[in-house]
Amino acid sequence: MAEDHHSKGGHSRAEKLSAERRSDIARKAAASRWGNLREAIGHEGSLKIGNAELACYVLDDETRVLSRASFVRAIGRTGKVKGGRKFDDEFQTPVFLSAENLRPFFPSDIEDNSKPIFFSDGASEMIGYRAELLPDVCDIFADAERAGELRSNQKHIAEACRILSRGLTRVGIIGLIDEATGYQNYRAANALARVLEKFIAKELQPWVKTFPEDFYRELFRLRGIKNPGTTFKKPQYFGHLTNDVIYSRLAPGVKDELSRTTPKLPSGRRKHHLHRNLTPELGHPKLREHLASVTTIMKLSNGYGDFIRKLDQIHPRFGETIPMNLNDWDSD
Template identity: 40%
Template sequence: MQSKQSKGGKVRAEALSEDDRREIARTGARSRWEKEKVQGPVPKATHRGAVEIGSAKIPCAVLEDGRRILSEYGITQALGSRSGASKRIKKAGSESGSSIPVFLAPRNLSTFITKELADGPLSPITYKDGRRTLIGYEATALPKICNVWLQARDAGELQPQQLDRAFKAELLIRALADVAIVALVDEATGFQNERDRNELHRLLSVYLAEERLAWAKRFPDEFYRQIYRLKGWKWPVGKAKTPLLGHITNDIVYDRLPEGVLQKLRELNPTLEDTKRRKWKHHQFLSAEVGQPDLRDHILQLLPIMRISKSWPSFKRHLDIAFPKTGTQIDMLADYE
């Protein structure tokens, strides 16, 4: 249901002429340009997502300068602080030159907001997310924000209707106890793909086996039959299959596993000089706990895509949308075969 204010705003907008709308847009653009001249260019979000902390889901971003950001709106929602009084206090503060976030706007919290906190973690950060200009705060500020509410509660300064927000702040603090907020933001936005090689080593240590495992059938016959059908090849009567299957399997399976896995498998299972073939199967070097279950799940997801495809090019288009390789552009074609 629309409020009276939103209905009134809609009526006023509809009453504007086309020239009036253009002039309002030009005025807004000029205001943004002038602001950027004074404050410098607004940083852009290179990665975005939403972190889940307990039951809260907070939009986040990584900026081009590496800062991890939580949106003001998301923090506000997580603490349940969007009261009319808080918004009025924030507006009054903005007009007087003070930047008070909505989630800490109640006056009885001001005693617990130090100058160091206000000038540091609580300094708002304006950033671009596509065409939108948003306001956020450094991710590491979240525990400090929660502590303001908890300090006010412990001092007996909160009103009864504010105790629920302090309880939510306590839940957030507990949920953060075992998880680094920076790591959460990196995971949610996909920024972990650009971390240093130590992160890759940690992944490979659980994904790959320390010793080669005994051979076991990992690829069902259906997998190979579908490749032959999609390629238009005749299914072999004997056991011999085309050597091209190795390249195809690398392309549609191993190269779609986490980044770095195929490269490490090639190191562990190199091509022999005399035969130009590998002595072992790649899957024998995947760990039984993580790597092989992930391989099995990937193959099980590939088979339905193969079955609905009429040709190899059609299958590859479906595959590249469902499981794109790292760093590739997805060709979103509408006229699938």
């Protein structure tokens, strides 16, 4: 009898729980089952595709997700999103993919993409799906429709997926979410950091003669200054010219990072040569390569203005004359 009493009491308490509270308990239980909640980076983005509007996020492990509620609305399912999910022997199947007639059209990676992701947006707990699931679902319904396997109650989903597919590709979804959430700026900053890591050494490198004498001979000539001969005592402003024609055009962000990491003496001169902060593996070889090209352009120029015009055509300043295409540098 005691067991019946406790059982009845448990049912009574469950009935008194609000729908919101029950949903919260279920959500936390699910989160416990599939691991700790992940965190979203930045704010929610709004991704508009056709007539659909999807809430999207980038998580702290760089996974791009779409909120489950907006996902199911976008594919034409109406009504409240159910908290429960159907399970089978192989993997956790979203309700909208649970019909057996769709199974033959599942791609090989559907198991990973269809698992719900539990995360926090900083204010509340959320459930989402990997962004890659959206084009998967569109393909599944399109393939089933072409094969004549769709049921009548699935045709409206196929139509919604057809509209989504017109403005969506599997590769493009990542870029669209990055733009909507502002993650593209974070991604660019990360890419630039990786470029600088390859170019800028963590420790000061030994001095090695790097700038050829021809570079300074040509710089004197182009500036209309008498060549001082073997002493090569250079005007102080030659440092500014070198920053412009060499370091500003060597690689994205390199000039600013070299200036930041190379202290100045009270006289205004640098404590040591900028190139001693370049990595021997990439930074220094790229500098030598760039110097050879710039010196050749100098020899083909009639004056400093002519030289800069030619240099701007061949080696524009990064971030000014041309955009900084980090993909050209952030590679193995």
